[in-house]
Amino acid sequence: MDGPYGAPPEDTGEALDLNAGKLTLTFGFGASLFEKDGKARFGLEDRRPEALIDLPHFPGDGLDPGRSGGDLVVQACADDPQVAVHAIRNLARIGFGKVRVRWSQAGFGRTSSTSRAQQTPRNLFGFKDGTNNLKVEDAQLLDQHVWAKADRPEDAWLAGGSYLVARRIRMHIETWDRTSLGEQEGLIGRTKGTGAPLSGGEEFSEPDFARQGKAGKPLIPLDSHVRMAHAGQNQGVRMLRRGYNYTDGSDGVGHLDAGLFFIAFVTDPRSHYVPMQMAMAKGDTLAVEYLKHTGSGLFAVPGGVRPGGFIGDGLFS
Numbered sequence: 001m002d003g004p005y006g007a008p009p010e011d012t013g014e015a016l017d018l019n020a021g022k023l024t025l026t027f028g029f030g031a032s033l034f035e036k037d038g039k040a041r042f043g044l045e046d047r048r049p050e051a052l053i054d055l056p057h058f059p060g061d062g063l064d065p066g067r068s069g070g071d072l073v074v075q076a077c078a079d080d081p082q083v084a085v086h087a088i089r090n091l092a093r094i095g096f097g098k099v100r101v102r103w104s105q106a107g108f109g110r111t112s113s114t115s116r117a118q119q120t121p122r123n124l125f126g127f128k129d130g131t132n133n134l135k136v137e138d139a140q141l142l143d144q145h146v147w148a149k150a151d152r153p154e155d156a157w158l159a160g161g162s163y164l165v166a167r168r169i170r171m172h173i174e175t176w177d178r179t180s181l182g183e184q185e186g187l188i189g190r191t192k193g194t195g196a197p198l199s200g201g202e203e204f205s206e207p208d209f210a211r212q213g214k215a216g217k218p219l220i221p222l223d224s225h226v227r228m229a230h231a232g233q234n235q236g237v238r239m240l241r242r243g244y245n246y247t248d249g250s251d252g253v254g255h256l257d258a259g260l261f262f263i264a265f266v267t268d269p270r271s272h273y274v275p276m277q278m279a280m281a282k283g284d285t286l287a288v289e290y291l292k293h294t295g296s297g298l299f300a301v302p303g304g305v306r307p308g309g310f311i312g313d314g315l316f317s
Helices: 081-094 137-143 155-160 173-177 181-188 227-228 274-283 285-290
Strands: 024-032 072-077 108-110 164-171 244-250 256-266 292-300
Touching: 024 285, 072 164, 137 256, 173 256, 173 285, 181 227, 181 285, 227 274, 227 285, 274 285, 285 292
Parallel strands: none
Antiparallel strands: 024 072, 024 292, 108 244, 164 256, 164 292, 244 256
């Protein structure tokens, strides 16, 4: 370690013997950075994008105000969690006196694939998650559904960026584990083993929502997660999901506090998140009976940094 012996070290040191672990950092700005409680802040109110809304209260939400919102978001991702924690710890240390951590969430294991080279991971319910997710190879679809539209001159700072939706979703693990395999598959709309839609085929086969079984009922139930979340049921909108599993110990009655830290990037949350989430909160039995949204945030993520620039330089210049 370098630096004066009588002063705190310039680095906290827990990652000294580790490599970079493919560390990436993503930064974004919340609505409260621009204005809060109806009052302007930092002279930025005219540069708040119209799509940077306050997310509505969805049916069934049990949001903890201490786990929601925020002026800034910093997402650190790495192959080694200690590298990610080191990055966040040192940013918070450097910013002491100017910023403070409002809330944080550690996650592990992807809950969706983002490339066709990746195998589809599983969530804590044991099902493959993110089969129909957008992939990095889908450049045209990314342009349509992910990258933000900076059409107004005051939104130019957001060019090349996106909107990050974050939702901390607790899973009722113990209830789920007592549910039969048949009911679990009906709630999801896919087989638990292969991830194939219940209408038949393989994992990546397109679900046939019209196909009926012997009883004359759809093979993929009307209230299944796959049906409710499918682009065909949501005016064709899609999103790039990059969520993670989480576990935060147990609650006071011995139930796991565990679930999905949902993260998605969208071109406009008003069209590409809110309507879908509202429909699922009302009609997706999985969401109604087995999930509880306990944390929430929406942030505008600017485009990448150019040589000589800094994060969000277009916003602050």
